[in-house]
Amino acid sequence: MSVLVAYRPTPEGEAAFTAGLAEAARRAEPLVVVNSPRTGAPMTDTLADEDTLARLRQAATDAQVETDIRLDGHTDDLVEKLLAIADDVDASVLVIGLRHRTAVGKLLMGSNAQRILLQSSRPVLAVKA
Amino acid sequence: MDFAPVLEGFAVVLQPENLLYCLLGVVVGMLVGVLPGLGPAATVAILLPLTFNVEPVTAIIMLAGIFYGAQYGGTITSVLLRLPGEASSVVTVFDGYALARKGRAGAALGIAAIGSFIGGTIAIIALTFVAPVVAGFALDFGPPEYAVLAMLGILLVATVGGGGLLKAVIAAAIGLLLATVGRDGFTGAERFTFDSLVLSDGIDFVPIAMGLFGIGEILYNLEDRHNATKAPVTVTRALPTMDDLKVSAAPIGRGSVIGFFLGILPGGGAVLSSMAAYALEKKWSKHPERFGQGAIEGVAAPETANNAAATSSFIPLLTLGIPANATIAVIFGALLIQGVTPGPQLVDENPELFWGVVNSMYIGNILLLIMSIPLIGVFVRILKVRASILAPITVLITLIGVYTVANNVTDILLVCVFGALGYLMKKFGFEPGPLVLAFVLGAILESSLRRSLILFEGDPTGFVTRPISGTLAVLLLVVLTLPLIKLIRRLVSPADLEKARHKENA
Numbered sequence: 001m002s003v004l005v006a007y008r009p010t011p012e013g014e015a016a017f018t019a020g021l022a023e024a025a026r027r028a029e030p031l032v033v034v035n036s037p038r039t040g041a042p043m044t045d046t047l048a049d050e051d052t053l054a055r056l057r058q059a060a061t062d063a064q065v066e067t068d069i070r071l072d073g074h075t076d077d078l079v080e081k082l083l084a085i086a087d088d089v090d091a092s093v094l095v096i097g098l099r100h101r102t103a104v105g106k107l108l109m110g111s112n113a114q115r116i117l118l119q120s121s122r123p124v125l126a127v128k129a
Numbered sequence: 130m131d132f133a134p135v136l137e138g139f140a141v142v143l144q145p146e147n148l149l150y151c152l153l154g155v156v157v158g159m160l161v162g163v164l165p166g167l168g169p170a171a172t173v174a175i176l177l178p179l180t181f182n183v184e185p186v187t188a189i190i191m192l193a194g195i196f197y198g199a200q201y202g203g204t205i206t207s208v209l210l211r212l213p214g215e216a217s218s219v220v221t222v223f224d225g226y227a228l229a230r231k232g233r234a235g236a237a238l239g240i241a242a243i244g245s246f247i248g249g250t251i252a253i254i255a256l257t258f259v260a261p262v263v264a265g266f267a268l269d270f271g272p273p274e275y276a277v278l279a280m281l282g283i284l285l286v287a288t289v290g291g292g293g294l295l296k297a298v299i300a301a302a303i304g305l306l307l308a309t310v311g312r313d314g315f316t317g318a319e320r321f322t323f324d325s326l327v328l329s330d331g332i333d334f335v336p337i338a339m340g341l342f343g344i345g346e347i348l349y350n351l352e353d354r355h356n357a358t359k360a361p362v363t364v365t366r367a368l369p370t371m372d373d374l375k376v377s378a379a380p381i382g383r384g385s386v387i388g389f390f391l392g393i394l395p396g397g398g399a400v401l402s403s404m405a406a407y408a409l410e411k412k413w414s415k416h417p418e419r420f421g422q423g424a425i426e427g428v429a430a431p432e433t434a435n436n437a438a439a440t441s442s443f444i445p446l447l448t449l450g451i452p453a454n455a456t457i458a459v460i461f462g463a464l465l466i467q468g469v470t471p472g473p474q475l476v477d478e479n480p481e482l483f484w485g486v487v488n489s490m491y492i493g494n495i496l497l498l499i500m501s502i503p504l505i506g507v508f509v510r511i512l513k514v515r516a517s518i519l520a521p522i523t524v525l526i527t528l529i530g531v532y533t534v535a536n537n538v539t540d541i542l543l544v545c546v547f548g549a550l551g552y553l554m555k556k557f558g559f560e561p562g563p564l565v566l567a568f569v570l571g572a573i574l575e576s577s578l579r580r581s582l583i584l585f586e587g588d589p590t591g592f593v594t595r596p597i598s599g600t601l602a603v604l605l606l607v608v609l610t611l612p613l614i615k616l617i618r619r620l621v622s623p624a625d626l627e628k629a630r631h632k633e634n635a
């Protein structure tokens with residue numbers, strides 16, 4: 001069993017990481033951080049650079065939580081990928097960050113957070129930035 | 130030398146329309162240079178139809194801008210992401226990325242911009258003086274000279290260019306074969322037309338170039354998934370220091386000279402010259418161990434050389450009418466579509482075009498220097514576009530483009546066929562460059578060869594007895610035998626070593 005954090009280098013992602021770290025410490029379970037960039041382009045904003053990853057590792061070490069950072073990219077469906085990883089690591093809880101999306105934005109783009117909340121068979125902890 | 134036409138050339142460039150197209154070409158060139166996979170030849174081919182309804186000089190100014198703009202654009206990704214955007218920027222990766230890791234990306238990009246500017250400008254000045262001389266000399270060329278020159282060009286393209294020798298020769302042979310399709314210009318006999326009206330006029334250059342370079346490269350890139358996605362980089366605005374400039378001054382000078390000469394060579398061009406310049410700097414350096422660890426010369430020399438080469442490769446095109454590399458071959462095609470036949474008479478008959486294009490390169494280089502550093506952030510942003518979005522758009526533009534050339538649906542079919550061929554060639558390690566060049570040169574070769582044979586009344590010794598064609602024929606022989614000699618020496622030497630060892634033992 002482990003705590004799974006869906007991370008990306010944004011304030012929401014940071015909030016999810018902080019909450020996930022606290023949750024992992026409370027449950028005394030290892031922490032799995034997933035940073036899944038969309039592949040297909042030479043460059044993407046959603047991938048954390050090496051400095052950020054080092055900072056996350058340091059934070060986890062300071063909190064004395066065993067951490068695994070996974071950088072599996074996804075091709076078109078982030079939610080499927082995340083739920084597959086959740087099954088893979090047998091997550092006891094998924095931690096995700098929520099961002100505000102307007103009604104029109106949600107109509108056009110959909111909401112990954114909503115899909116995770118509805119589709120996941122595991123408990124989900126949703127935090128705000 | 131008469132400078133009045135040179136100055137008139139500036140008057141042509143400074144017309145607002147030409148300035149705009151120069152800017153457009155340089156910006157598009159840089160953008161495309163940033164994109165890995167899509168080379169300058171592909172871009173020029175894809176954007177060819179865009180230039181049909183403008184003046185010839187304006188069209189070539191833009192296409193030239195794309196060519197040398199792409200040389201600089203490729204540097205940006207080489208330095209920042211260790212991802213060469215162009216083949217000519219591959220060597221820049223070694224030291225450029227090492228410098229970026231040290232937090233000196235700004236210095237590396239700055240020196241590349243300065244080097245590109247100096248290399249380009251030196252090459253234009255040299256071109257200004259050399260080109261009219263070469264053109265004047267080439268006015269004495271008759272069909273026999275052109276025949277030998279075209280043969281030499283095809284041979285050099287096949288031997289000097291990158292990739293395997295055998296594969297390049299095969300590609301060139303296919304190109305020559307394609308050039309014979311259609312009605313024979315001398316006897317009117319149908320060749321390889323299979324009774325098809327479409328093929329009786331021969332295969333047009335545009336669908337070949339757009340198919341092989343455009344569609345072929347796009348298809349190949351779609352397959353190419355091994356490039357991992359990378360996190361964006363922040364560019365520090367640190368410009369090169371005085372020390373950097375002092376260290377780079379000599380390499381920039383040497384890079385300009387190497388680039389200029391290798392650019393003229395058929396099959397040479399930007400890729401070869403950047404590699405040669407890097408190798409030379411490493412050899413001559415007092416501290417060769419610094420190369421690969423972030424030596425600023427390792428960025429300055431190849432970047433200078435590739436821009437100088439991009440400029441000087443216009444010399445054979447504008448003076449002899451013979452394209453030296455794949456991108457220039459596409460520009461050659463653009464000139465033909467515009468009804469301008471490049472050749473030695475161009476300087477005298479069409480000075481506006483000649484000097485307009487040459488002088489536009491000054492302006493283009495200044496634009497490059499101004500835009501390069503401040504706009505890096507914008508250029509890098511295009512890398513966030515996924516191939517699955519970019520590729521269909523590019524393919525659509527290509528297909529619409531090729532249709533507009535002659536409003537002919539068959540051309541679309543031809544583009545698809547050559548696109549598939551280009552993809553297969555890339556996949557099996559054949560470069561499409563030699564094919565396209567051989568196709569262009571094949572037409573020149575055939576007509577001048579047969580014209581000279583009529584001239585000589587069927588006596589082939591005429592090629593050797595005329596002074597210019599004789600000299601070129603000797604050169605041809607040298608180029609032809611060099612690889613053979615190398616091969617023989619390689620086959621002979623191990624046996625010799627074996628013999629020597631036996632003697633020692635005895």
